Structures are given as C-alpha cells and as structure tokens.
C-alpha cells in the first residue's frame with residue numbers, strides 16, 4: 001500500500017541534517033512508513049536485477065545503495081525512539097515489524113536474480129571489463145558473501161524451510177526482549193521499612209519513593225538494572241535487603257509471569273538447525289565467520305585462555321574480601337549479595353574513595369563539555385554547539401551540532417541521558433542518518449544512557465562508571481560522526497560486531513587523561529579540582545577487582561558460546577533444563593564460581609537472546625585486545641594530541657566498513673595486535 005503523503009516520514013525531513021521531525025511524528029506513523037519502505041525497496045531492487053544493460057558500478061552498486069531510502073529513514077527514526085521512549089503502541093509496532101524485517105531480508109538475500117546480477121558484475125570485473133575502486137570491490141565481495149550465508153544457493157525446499165525458521169527466530173527474539181524488559185520492571189523490589197534503605201543517598205531514597213508512588217504502592221521501589229549486579233548493593237547495609245534484590249535480579253525469567261526459558265530453548269535449537277542448513281558446524285561458527293575472529297575456535301581459544309587467569313584472580317580477591325567481611329558478619333560466609341558491598345568497603349580502605357565522595361566532582365554538564373567533548377576537540381579539532389531549538393523524540397533529548405576545526409559542518413549529536421519508564425536499560429548509540437557521499441548525507445547519531453534524573457534544579461552527579469560509559473558511547477558516536485565513506489551500508493559503525501566496540505573502548509582512555517580529567521573533575525559547588533591523590537587512586541584502582549569483572553564478563557561470553565556451539569541433540573528440549581544447562585556450561589570452562597554470577601544469566605541475557613550479540617558477546621573482549629594495543633600505542637606517542645587523533649581518524653574511524661576491519665587496524669597500527677597489552681591492563685597472568 002502506498003504511504004499516505006501526510007505521513008511525515010514520506011518525505012525527507014526539512015530539519016537541519018535531515019533530523020527526523022519528531023514534533024510531527026505520531027506513534028502510528030512508523031509502522032506504515034517502514035512497511036511502505038520495504039515494498040519500495042523490493043521494487044527498486046527488482047528493477048536493478050532486471051536491468052538488461054551490462055552490470056556496472058552505477059547500475060549495481062550505486063543503484064543498490066540508492067534504494068530503500070524511505071525504509072532507512074523510517075527504520076532509523078523508529079529504532080531510535082522505540083528503545084528509548086516506548087509505549088504499548090510502539091511495542092505493538094515493534095512486534096509487528098520484527099518478523100517483517102526478517103522476511104524483507106530473506107526476500108532480498110534469497111533472491112537468485114539479485115545474486116546473479118551481482119555475480120554478473122563480479123564476472124565483468126574478473127574479465128577486466130569493469131574496474132572497481134577498493135570500497136566498491138569490498139562492497140561486492142561482502143554482498144556476495146551475505147547472499148551465500150543467507151542460503152541463496154540452497155535448493156528451493158530448503159530455502160522455504162529457512163524462511164520459516166528466520167521468521168520464527170525473529171518473533172522469538174522480539175518476544176525475549178519484551179519479556180526480559182517486563183521482567184526487569186516487574187522485578188523491582190518494594191521496601192516498606194525506611195530503616196532498610198540505610199546506605200542509599202537521600203536523592204536515591206527520594207527517587208525510590210517517587211517510583212513507588214507512581215506505581216500506586218506504599219513504600220520505596222528499588223528498580224532493577226539489566227545486569228546481574230545491582231548498583232544499590234554497593235551501599236545498602238541491610239544484608240536481608242541485599243539478598244532480596246540479588247535474588248530478584250538473578251532469578252528473573254525463571255518461571256513466573258515473564259518466564260523466558262521456553263523462548264531460549266526454542267531459539268537456540270532453531271539457530272543450531274539454521275546454521276547446519278547453511279553448512280556451518282553451529283551458530284557460533286556461522287557468526288564468527290562474519291566477524292574479524294573468523295572461526296568459533298579462535299573465539300573459544302581467546303576466552304578459555306583468559307578464563308583460568310580471571311577466576312584465579314577472582315578467588316584471590318575473595319580471600320581479601322573474607323577478611324573484611326569477618327568484621328561485619330563473623331559467622332556467616334560471604335555470599336554473592338555481599339560481594340559488591342564488601343568490595344566497596346575494601347575499595348574505600350585501599351583506595352580511600354567511594355562513589356559518594358567522587359560524585360560531587362563528576363557533574364554531568366562538566367563531564368560532557370570539559371571531558372567528552374574536550375577530548376574529541378583535542379584529538380580531532382571538532383567543536384560542539386547545543387541547538388536547543390532542535391527537538392528529538394523526547395523532551396529529555398538534547399541536540400548538538402558538530403563541526404570541524406575550520407567550521408565545516410559534520411553532523412548532529414543527540415544526547416538522551418536519563419532513565420525513565422519505557423526506556424530500556426543500559427547505554428547505547430544509534431544512527432538517525434548515516435553519513436555517505438553517494439546521497440550527500442551527513443551523520444546524525446544519538447547516545448542513550450540511564451542516569452538517574454535529580455530533582456528539578458539539582459545537578460546530575462555521576463559515578464565513575466557512568467563517566468566511563470559516557471566516554472564509551474561517545475566513542476561509537478565519533479565512529480558515526482567522523483565516517484567518510486561513499487556508501488551508506490559501509491558508514492561509521494557498519495563494521496563487524498567484534499570490531500565495532502574497539503573505537504568506543506579506545507575512547508574510554510581519555511577519561512583518565514591528565515589534561516582532560518583536570519578539566520572536568522571539578523567539585524560542582526566549590527569549583528575545586530578533584531584532589532591529586534584521588535586521581536592517583538582512581539588510576540591505581542583500574543586494576544581493582546579485575547578478577548571479578550573479567551570473570552563475570554567471561555562467564556556471560558562463554559555461556560553465549562556454549563548455548564550456540566552445543567550440538568542440537570545435546571541442547572535442552574525442556575524449559576526446566578535451562579538452569580542445569582547453564583550450570584554445566586559454566587562448570588565446563590571453570591567459571592562456576594558462586595560468588596561471581598555471570599554478568600547476565602541466560603534468562604535475562606538480552607544481548608544474546610533478543611539478538612544483536614548472539615554468539616557475539618565475546619566481541620567486547622576481542623575488541624578490547626585491539627583497544628589495549630591501540631591505547632598503549634597512543635600513550636607511547638604522546639597521548640592526547642591532534643596527530644594521534646588524525647591518524648586514528650584517517651585509518652579507522654573514517655573508513656567505517658569500507659575495508660576489511662583487520663586491514664584497517666593493520667594500516668593504522670603497522671602490525672597485528674599484541675595480546676600482552678590486554679593482560680597487563682587487566683593485571684592478568686596466563
């Protein structure tokens with residue numbers, strides 16, 4: 001059905017940089033625009049495939065890259081808003097769209113005529129009749145591979161089976177996301193005795209009271225976060241409440257109203273079947289083949305090489321913790337719900353810093369302008385100007401214009417910092433408009449986080465982790481903003497999953513850069529800089545509890561690998577088997593350490609079961625190997641300098657996905673990454 005012309009997504013937004021005009025967009029506009037966009041793209045691609053002219057860059061590569069503009073526009077507008085600002089109408093649209101998107105992908109990548117048209121171009125290149133520039137050559141190589149990975153060469157009945165599987169997988173992933181979000185919200189812990197809140201700040205107590213009142217309950221409501229670890233456990237002195245929150249967190253999805261186990265069983269089995277149909281040993285192998293890692297074995301080798309060192313360090317840390325714990329509870333053994341609390345005590349003693357003394361020095365506006373933006377300015381010369389007249393999808397979203405040192409416009413950066421009902425947990429980056437020269441589009445990117453909004457008129461004071469997250473997400477934003485590619489599909493963060501975290505992780509290093517830190521870490525009331533000994537302590541504390549952190553991460557990453565590399569006949573068939581499977585998986589790799597639960601347990605592991613990082617959660621540490629190597633290289637070359645920024649920008653950020661990712665790394669670095677830098681950074685010995 002053609003799209004109603006009154007739908008604001010029907011035409012390119014007239015706002016600067018094609019920023020979607022959310023002031024005109026209503027919830028019911030997205031779905032029809034996305035659906036019409038898919039139909040339009042299929043028609044355009046059918047024309048491309050049927051073109052009787054000899055295949056050229058213009059009538060194949062550029063024609064493809066010019067197709068589906070309505071689809072991209074509508075999809076970007078929707079998937080920026082929906083995770084950050086959802087409601088039942090948008091959730092219903094998401095549910096309806098997800099399987100259609102999978103079908104759309106199938107309609108393209110299982111279309112033999114399209115594949116043949118691309119292959120015809122490859123033949124002409126081979127014969128010397130067409131010369132491809134490197135980006136077009138890489139485009140063609142990856143596109144042909146994508147077709148082959150989709151099963152275009154399968155017999156017809158297998159293709160039909162594949163379509164059914166893809167459709168069901170998409171439905172299940174979407175259902176997992178919804179159930180996990182509902183389970184997280186529904187798992188909030190109600191406290192009725194104010195005395196139990198001891199340890200929380202007044203602002204946190206007020207916030208908990210507000211949340212309870214909003215939901216019509218008497219008392220204080222402690223909301224859950226995505227991860228197993230819950231921040232209030234750092235500070236709550238009441239052990240029984242810590243235990244309640246911990247159990248509410250780690251038992252999410254295991255039975256009850258938002259049980260996700262049935263979804264996990266069906267989904268992992270389907271993914272295994274699909275991989276085998278496509279000729280891969282398992283889903284993990286299928287995923288690794290598309291990344292820098294190449295093979296499931298390479299992933300398994302890296303993770304299992306790190307695991308024993310991580311657990312050994314975590315066990316050493318537990319010994320330290322027991323000593324402190326004896327002072328609180330001489331009788332009871334240390335439990336998982338005590339770890340964060342004791343860890344904070346130990347941190348306070350050893351590093352004489354806790355979150356509450358740091359917070360007044362980590363005020364959001366200052367961290368943003370004098371930290372995150374200042375570092376980008378020092379490296380790339382770019383500037384940021386807030387444009388309050390430009391609105392985003394929620395009144396809390398803020399829009400900044402980004403420009404080169406000489407004033408040349410770069411794009412827009414949308415920042416949406418605060419947690420609110422209807423926003424998913426965690427922090428992430430989105431593209432609203434992808435940079436590309438072919439269509440002359442400049443980038444519009446957004447960052448989301450879940451800072452707790454202070455009462456009106458009060459400053460937003462952050463934890464150290466919040467600061468790192470801000471730098472991290474902004475690293476993704478820079479990848480999008482500094483992209484310099486001809487094709488949209490190769491723009492900015494359009495790189496393999498095990499590469500895409502690399503630039504964002506590198507950007508975290510500037511949080512502790514001496515020159516930058518002294519600019520942003522200033523007391524919000526007195527204007528005094530953060531004391532030098534605290535800075536030294538912060539620096540030293542980066543090694544603190546790396547055993548715990550690496551273990552909880554690797555446990556989640558290996559769970560993901562085990563779920564996706566176990567042969568079909570050994571995968572659970574019954575939801576009741578999910579927990580036992582998880583336990584056995586962790587035991588198998590020596591990560592079954594009760595005091596350190598995986599960062600996500602299976603039943604709320606959205607990265608993996610909602611999709612996006614399925615068999616790919618390893619990517620963070622794969623990228624960190626590249627990051628640690630790069631950070632060491634930058635420091636050896638003088639740290640925060642324009643020369644360092646320009647080199648990184650030219651060889652890496654600007655290239656996006658227009659070249660092989662590891663080639664761009666080697667171009668930048670002049671050699672392969674060295675694993676030792678990661679081990680040194682984390683204090684791990686193998």
Ligand SMILES: [Zn+2]
Nearest residue numbers: 472476501504
């Ligand atoms: Zn990231």
